[in-house]
Amino acid sequence: MGVRVLTVPQWSFGRDRVLLGSFSDLLAESNCISHYCASNVDHNRTVTAFSGEFEEVVSIIEKMAEICLPSIDLNRHAGSHPRIGALDVCPFVPLDFEASIQAELHLRHYVHELAKKLGTQYEIPVYLYEKSEIGPKESELSALRKGGFGGLIGRKLCPEFGPEIAHPQWGVATLGVRDFLVSAAVNLKNDDGTQARRIVRLIRYARMDGDERFMGVRVTAMPLPTLNQMQIKFDLTMPNQTRVDQVIDLIIREATSNGATLGGTELFGPIRPVDVPYATRVKIDENQIVEGAA
Numbered sequence: 672m673g674v675r676v677l678t679v680p681q682w683s684f685g686r687d688r689v690l691l692g693s694f695s696d697l698l699a700e701s702n703c704i705s706h707y708c709a710s711n712v713d714h715n716r717t718v719t720a721f722s723g724e725f726e727e728v729v730s731i732i733e734k735m736a737e738i739c740l741p742s743i744d745l746n747r748h749a750g751s752h753p754r755i756g757a758l759d760v761c762p763f764v765p766l767d768f769e770a771s772i773q774a775e776l777h778l779r780h781y782v783h784e785l786a787k788k789l790g791t792q793y794e795i796p797v798y799l800y801e802k803s804e805i806g807p808k809e810s811e812l813s814a815l816r817k818g819g820f821g822g823l824i825g826r827k828l829c830p831e832f833g834p835e836i837a838h839p840q841w842g843v844a845t846l847g848v849r850d851f852l853v854s855a856a857v858n859l860k861n862d863d864g865t866q867a868r869r870i871v872r873l874i875r876y877a878r879m880d881g882d883e884r885f886m887g888v889r890v891t892a893m894p895l896p897t898l899n900q901m902q903i904k905f906d907l908t909m910p911n912q913t914r915v916d917q918v919i920d921l922i923i924r925e926a927t928s929n930g931a932t933l934g935g936t937e938l939f940g941p942i943r944p945v946d947v948p949y950a951t952r953v954k955i956d957e958n959q960i961v962e963g964a965a
Contacts, residue, residue: 674778677706677722677764677851677961679940680732683754684743685715693738694719702727706941706959713895713902715750716759720940722766722961725781732761732785740793744840745820751893751902755815755823757841758789762801762849766963778848779803783831786846790833795841797832801849805831812845851964853942855915855953856904857922858895858934866931867892867901870922874905884921886912900934914949 684690691710694717698705703723710717721731736758743757765778782803790797798812799805815823823837830843837843859867871892878885887909893902903922907913915938923933938953941961 674725674781675723675766675963676725676728676778677720677766677941677964678728678732678761679707679718679720679764680735680761681759682717682719682735682739682743683715683745683748683750683757683759684739685710685717685750686712687742690739690742691717694735697731697734697738701731703731704958706961707939709939711752713750713897714752714893715748716752716754718940720959720961722963725763725778728763729781729785733788736789736793740841745842746840748820751895753816753819753891755820755842756795756844757838758795758844759842760800760845762847764849764851764964766961775802775848782846782848786844787832789844789846790830793838793841795833795838796828796830796835796843798843798845799831800845800847803847815843850908851910851943851961853907853910853915853946853950854904854939855907855919855950856902856937856939857919857926858898858900858902858936859926859931860900860934862901862926862931864892864894864901866926866929867903869929870903870925873925874918874921884913884917888913888918898934901931904939910943910946915946916949916952919952 695708698721703721705721707720740757763782786797820842823842828835871890874885874888874890878888888905890905895902905918919936936953938955941959943964944960
């Protein structure tokens with residue numbers, strides 16, 4: 672059964688232009704569609720997004736790992752974006768096939784096979800998440816992410832695949848099938864972090880209180896030292912209910928009413944055609960638009 676998927680592997684390097692160029696060349700030479708391939712110096716992170724038949728997508732992921740893992744050592748890694756692994760997270764979103772139980776089981780099986788291979792080949796503990804999750808792992812993953820790479824050292828882990836201790840350089844990896852989400856950010860000038868953190872708390876508390884404006888919004892604040900700005904980055908896990916513009920508008924309104932000014936906005940990774948009319952506040956490259964995502 673052929674399965675066409677979108678994948679968004681996120682790698683813990685962001686300051687090596689040669690590695691980024693190798694990724695771009697690899698995608699250009701492949702049969703997959705490249706939607707996004709960019710590094711952020713302050714995050715020290717590279718986000719890639721591409722789609723195609725599952726076998727072709729997996730081949731690229733494996734080649735990317737072969738190219739970049741030897742250059743990554745999380746003991747010497749410094750960046751604003753939280754991370755627990757060299758291949759920090761690698762989601763798979765089904766495209767263009769009937770969302771049946773059988774189809775989803777096929778995709779879950781393929782992802783399990785990839786996770787097993789990565790765990791064995793690189794001796795990396797691999798966790799499954801979202802729709803690939805086996806057992807109650809969400810709380811453990813949340814705790815691991817909160818502690819970061821440093822919090823993994825010396826701990827006995829319970830991954831689905833791979834060893835029970837973190838790789839000394841590459842940490843752990845997280846793979847899974849999930850629904851489509853949209854990632855974006857608002858950068859603020861004239862803010863020492865006070866306003867960014869206040870707005871993050873406002874959104875989180877409103878979401879927990881059931882405010883429908885923030886359904887499915889995951890949000891965090893990070894410094895951008897090279898720009899002398901603060902960034903409020905958010906993921907929309909329910910983009911059919913919560914739109915990019917409405918979150919950005921609230922952030923800007925809250926920030927500017929308290930002395931901060933807008934430094935810019937950004938869309939990270941892919942977006943569906945249906946979301947584009949509701950994302951006028953960010954610049955969208957046509958390659959970022961993904962057809963076929965539910």
